[in-house]
Amino acid sequence: MTDPSGATSRRAAHLELDERVADRLRGQLPAVAERTVTAITAEVPDYSGALTGQMREKIENAVRIALGTFLQLIERADAADPSTPLSRALEAAYALGSGEARSGRSMDALLAAYRVGARVAWREVSATTVRDGLSAERVAEFAELMFAYIDELSAASVAGHTDELASAGRVHRRYLERLVQNLLAGEPEEVLRRSAERAEWPPPQTLTVAVLPRSNLRGVLAMLSPHTLESGEDLPGVELAEESAVLLVPDVHGGRRRRLTGAVQGHRAVVGPARPWTRVAESYQRVLRALALGLDQPADGAPLDTEQHLARLVLSTDPEALADLRAQVLQPLSALPPATARRLAETLRSWLLHQGRRDDVAGDLFVHPQTVRYRMGQLRELYGERLNDPATVLELTLALAFLPAE
Structure with a gap:
């Protein structure tokens, strides 16, 4: 947030305001606040229709406080700590920026409101100071101080708006991360719906x-x-x-x-x-x-x-069951040398996948069709009529669909 001991406090220390003028300005605060809010409503589209009822009262009160703090700042110019009233005003401006972020409005609207407010407030204040006989030099100093004050309030609001968005962004990211965790973990539907709602994520x-x-x-x-x-x-x-x-x-x-x-x-x-x-x-x-x-x-x-x-x-869902099935259906080959058993298993797999078409099997295995015929003769001796049994064919197809590497 803007340093409350900054330019405005230092300038206020060099400006003395007549007590009579200060009293008159203080008496005008309610009217100035009302005119300021009316101008903001008319000139800043985002606030058109928004500043009504209790909201308008709150904003008018905030304007009165801001202008009152400004006058207090000048009257306390010789105090040991002139930044104290400014600190409170900056905190309020920071909170205003935060509130705008929570309301979904950008800082453009609030900064425009500050500009309109500064213009209207200065028009009213300058008329009073000139009418009460302040010199042109003193009025210029007064203007410089007021606009420096508005700048500091604007900067505090920007800081509040930025911090609120950053904080809201972090919270939103945490909610999204939690939603992803719940989804991947397979949480119950009611948990997922609540999580999606918190994360403002449309299912x-x-x-x-x-x-x-x-x-x-x-x-x-x-x-x-x-x-x-x-x-x-x-x-x-x-x-x-x-x-x-x-x-x-x-x-x-x-x-x-x-x-x-x-x-x-x-x-x-x-x-x-x-x-x-x-x-x-x-x-x-x-x-x-x-x-x-x-x-x-x-x-x-x-x-x-x-x-x-x-x-x-x-x-692959149950690797151990697949291994057991493969050992079971290939049991007739278990007494053969490993290389022979593997060649016959590969031939049987291709025969099953190609539905017994000898030439297709030969092309798949890069062997002569007669070789396929010879090997299938061996397999029929080992399996007998089981090769014609649908249940056995199903088990062999599953077991041999993806032969493990040697």
């Missing part, structure tokens, strides 16, 4: 999680909805090469998903499914599983879209 139909390196974040956010939420917290249980950000993007479901994938193109992003906004934790968990699996990023710079890896994600 969308859906949210979609995207994870990307934080270094790429600014350009991506510029292409997305302003209501996109962000979390900078480390992803639990996932080791990434660089610091990453989690985005919760509203309403990019269905055909609008291209808007998101286009925004993160080339940014090594992983994108989860769209979910109703209260269930976005499901999208987050899907992304975490994709990251944990270490799926390769597409070579063309497109994001890793979890919607294109659903089978892999389903089969």
Whole structure:
């Protein structure tokens, strides 16, 4: 806030005001305050219609106090601490700026009000001082002091407005951060709705999680909805090469998903499914599983879209169950040398995926069709009629869909 021992107090120390003139000015304060508020209402659009009833009374009282403090400042020019009344006025001006910020108004309106108020107040005050015989030099000093006083009040209000916005911004960011934490944690719907209300965040139909390196974040956010939420917290249980950000993007479901994938193109992003906004934790968990699996990023710079890896994600949900299933259905190969068993398993997988088309299997494995025929003969000896059983075929397909690396 402006230093209360500043220019106004120093100038006041060099200006003496006749007690008779001071009494007359003090008697005019109510009328001057009323005319000042009337002028502000007429000339500053943001206050047109706003300064009525109790609000008008409060503002008129504030103007009276400000002008009274100004006169008191001059009358106390020889006091040991002339800044004392100014301190109170500056505190009031600071509070006024804070209140304007809380009301959602910019400082432009308040500064315009100060200018109008200074002009009206000086017109009334100068008429009185001239009529009471103050010299032109003294009137000029009086004017200089009054406008310096208004400048200090304006500066105090700007400081109050700025501090209030900064404080409100910090509080709002904290509410948004808490909302993101609650969403990703999968809190109950009533908790999420209260959290969204506190954060003044309008709930969308859906949210979609995207994870990307934080270094790429600014350009991506510029292409997305302003209501996109962000979390900078480390992803639990996932080791990434660089610091990453989690985005919760509203309403990019269905055909609008291209808007998101286009925004993160080339940014090594992983994108989860769209979910109703209260269930976005499901999208987050899907992304975490994709990251944990270490799926390769597409070579063309497109994001890793979890919607294109659903089978892999389903089969990775219970790795131990998948390992047990694989051991169970491949038990007929267990007595073979490991290299032979693996070749037969690869052949069986391709045979299942290509629905027994020998030439397609041969092309997939880069072998001759006769080799495929020979291997399938071995497999039929080992499995017998089980290869014609739908339940066995299902189990083999699941177990062999993604063979582990050697």
